[in-house]
Amino acid sequence: MPEPDPAAVVSLESVSVSYAGRAALRDVTAAFLPGATGLLGPNGAGKSTLLKSLLGFLVPDTGRMTVLGLDVARSALAIRSRIGYMPEIDGHIPGMNAVAFVAYCGQLAGLPAADAMQRAHEVLYYVGLGEARYRNVETYSTGMKQRIKLAQALVHDPDLLFLDEPTNGMDPKGRDEMLELIADLAHEKHVNLILSSHLLPDVEQTCDRVVVLDKGAVATQGPIETLKGTRRQVFELRIKGDRTAFAAVLAASGFECHQADEDVMRVFVPDEQGARALFAMASRERVQVRHLQPSVPTLEDVFAKAVGEE
Amino acid sequence: MPIHDQSYRRYTGRREEPGKAWLVIARNGILTILRKRLFIGLLILAWIPFVVGAVTIYINANYPQFTLLAMTAQRFRGFLSQQDFFVFVITVWVGAGLIANDKRANALQLYLSKPLTRLEYVIGKLAILSAFLLMVTWVPAILLLALQVAFSGSFSFLRQNVYLFPAVTVYSCLQVMVSAFTILALSSMSKSGRYVAILFAGAWFFSHAVYGVIYAVTGSTGFSWVSLPGNLNEVGDIIFHVQHRYSTSPAVSLLAIVVVIAVSIWVLNRRVRGVEVVQ
Numbered sequence: 223m224p225e226p227d228p229a230a231v232v233s234l235e236s237v238s239v240s241y242a243g244r245a246a247l248r249d250v251t252a253a254f255l256p257g258a259t260g261l262l263g264p265n266g267a268g269k270s271t272l273l274k275s276l277l278g279f280l281v282p283d284t285g286r287m288t289v290l291g292l293d294v295a296r297s298a299l300a301i302r303s304r305i306g307y308m309p310e311i312d313g314h315i316p317g318m319n320a321v322a323f324v325a326y327c328g329q330l331a332g333l334p335a336a337d338a339m340q341r342a343h344e345v346l347y348y349v350g351l352g353e354a355r356y357r358n359v360e361t362y363s364t365g366m367k368q369r370i371k372l373a374q375a376l377v378h379d380p381d382l383l384f385l386d387e388p389t390n391g392m393d394p395k396g397r398d399e400m401l402e403l404i405a406d407l408a409h410e411k412h413v414n415l416i417l418s419s420h421l422l423p424d425v426e427q428t429c430d431r432v433v434v435l436d437k438g439a440v441a442t443q444g445p446i447e448t449l450k451g452t453r454r455q456v457f458e459l460r461i462k463g464d465r466t467a468f469a470a471v472l473a474a475s476g477f478e479c480h481q482a483d484e485d486v487m488r489v490f491v492p493d494e495q496g497a498r499a500l501f502a503m504a505s506r507e508r509v510q511v512r513h514l515q516p517s518v519p520t521l522e523d524v525f526a527k528a529v530g531e532e
Numbered sequence: 533m534p535i536h537d538q539s540y541r542r543y544t545g546r547r548e549e550p551g552k553a554w555l556v557i558a559r560n561g562i563l564t565i566l567r568k569r570l571f572i573g574l575l576i577l578a579w580i581p582f583v584v585g586a587v588t589i590y591i592n593a594n595y596p597q598f599t600l601l602a603m604t605a606q607r608f609r610g611f612l613s614q615q616d617f618f619v620f621v622i623t624v625w626v627g628a629g630l631i632a633n634d635k636r637a638n639a640l641q642l643y644l645s646k647p648l649t650r651l652e653y654v655i656g657k658l659a660i661l662s663a664f665l666l667m668v669t670w671v672p673a674i675l676l677l678a679l680q681v682a683f684s685g686s687f688s689f690l691r692q693n694v695y696l697f698p699a700v701t702v703y704s705c706l707q708v709m710v711s712a713f714t715i716l717a718l719s720s721m722s723k724s725g726r727y728v729a730i731l732f733a734g735a736w737f738f739s740h741a742v743y744g745v746i747y748a749v750t751g752s753t754g755f756s757w758v759s760l761p762g763n764l765n766e767v768g769d770i771i772f773h774v775q776h777r778y779s780t781s782p783a784v785s786l787l788a789i790v791v792v793i794a795v796s797i798w799v800l801n802r803r804v805r806g807v808e809v810v811q
């Protein structure tokens with residue numbers, strides 16, 4: 223079994239997890255380096271399972287996991303004292319107002335009562351709940367519940383944050399604010415974080431690196447800019463004719479191509495060639511080009527390629 | 533320039549070592565319950581038998597002609613039997629929602645994402661209920677014993693009944709353990725505290741009712757082991773050296789109690805998890 227990457231805040235080596243009788247993670251080997259890393263994948267890809275395994279909620283069938291240099295199987299408590307977890311589903315301690323809830327979470331994480339209360343006030347202001355901190359959490363809106371989940375994960379000042387779908391159910395303004403908070407934590411406050419999401423723009427806006435999961439296995443991983451392949455040109459192409467056949471011709475010529483919209487293809491052209499190559503090919507195949515627009519590589523392209531979407 | 537930076541700051545203060553989170557859970561739970569005035573009323577009501585007992589001891593000590601009121605081991609056994617009602621009510625009131633409410637609010641994953649184990653979580657919850665149950669059983673019984681010694685002016689009563697202190701302690705702990713483990717196990721199986729309360733009351737009374745039916749049919753008290761309160765009574769009678777009320781072997785009753793506690797622990801181990809696996 224390979225040794226874990228010493229620079230990684232989280233590393234997994236050949237981890238397989240069965241959950242409710244089915245394989246949720248299959249031989250996953252991944253390294254999450256310091257900074258903000260997106261954990262991408264369609265629903266059911268195994269993102270939440272991976273986070274829950276790192277927390278020690280699920281025991282892997284095989285493999286080894288380390289978090290902040292500590293073995294999850296042997297040092298779960300020490301790890302949990304240094305991480306903050308924002309779960310996907312709503313959760314709170316019944317009958318408490320926000321400040322009491324967050325302070326209570328701080329105490330559970332090992333902070334003295336007075337410090338926990340002071341930190342609770344501070345993080346509630348930070349996440350934008352300062353004015354609502356004496357309200358019972360059960361009366362909060364969906365957006366506020368997302369914020370308080372972030373507050374309880376932050377109160378003990380973790381070295382590493384696990385954020386599971388942090389923008390779920392939020393309105394556009396709230397979502398933007400949440401992403402700003404996450405970006406601020408990662409880039410200004412230097413809190414390492416793993417952001418699990420199926421929303422590509424969320425990850426692209428906040429993270430430097432990405433691990434893409436598909437059907438319980440790692441589809442691709444690395445720095446977002448590298449994965450995007452900035453050495454290539456991208457064109458949005460709409461044609462009149464047999465799209466499937468033309469896509470096959472493009473692929474055979476070494477042009478990466480995938481469907482972006484109903485009738486729009488995104489075609490990746492190597493740097494040394496350009497739009498002329500596309501026109502030439504279209505002419506040869508007697509296909510009419512109706513729309514050709516230069517674009518830029520996006521995380522969506524990385525994702526589509528990784529999970530094999532055509 | 534802002535007077536106070538309301539941005540996120542790193543924490544550099546002291547941190548407790550893992551292993552004390554159960555105290556946080558227990559303290560918070562106890563304080564939450566004590567904020568309910570109606571519950572304080574119940575606690576006061578539960579101490580009325582103690583007041584009566586204390587007055588009895590006082591009269592007996594100062595007016596020797598009232599021999600009927602003399603304290604005996606049987607009176608201590610009777611006192612704890614009287615408290616059974618309050619044990620039941622407090623168990624249902626405090627215990628039913630202890631885990632069920634956390635499950636309803638998805639709080640278990642929050643608890644268990646902190647540096648505390650499932651065992652610590654359960655111990656914290658047990659401590660909340662146990663504190664209130666001991667407050668109406670062991671504490672007043674031991675205080676009565678202390679008052680008896682204080683008013684009689686000698687240790688002769690204690691010397692003659694040297695087993696009383698351990699008897700009160702063991703029986704109170706047994707009472708608390710059976711009630712607390714049973715209701716916590718039931719509480720971990722549901723998201724509704726009311727449903728848990730009904731289940732517990734059902735288990736408590738139904739098991740005794742089944743025994744009642746068997747007794748009516750067979751005329752034998754040898755089947756008291758099917759009754760939860762029956763088993764506690766049987767073991768309690770042995771602990772306090774008083775006349776047995778059932779013909780069931782005390783070993784069988786004790787075994788039934790151990791089985792109930794073991795099954796409760798097994799259920800808690802299965803149900804208190806950060807992830808609920810739905811097959």
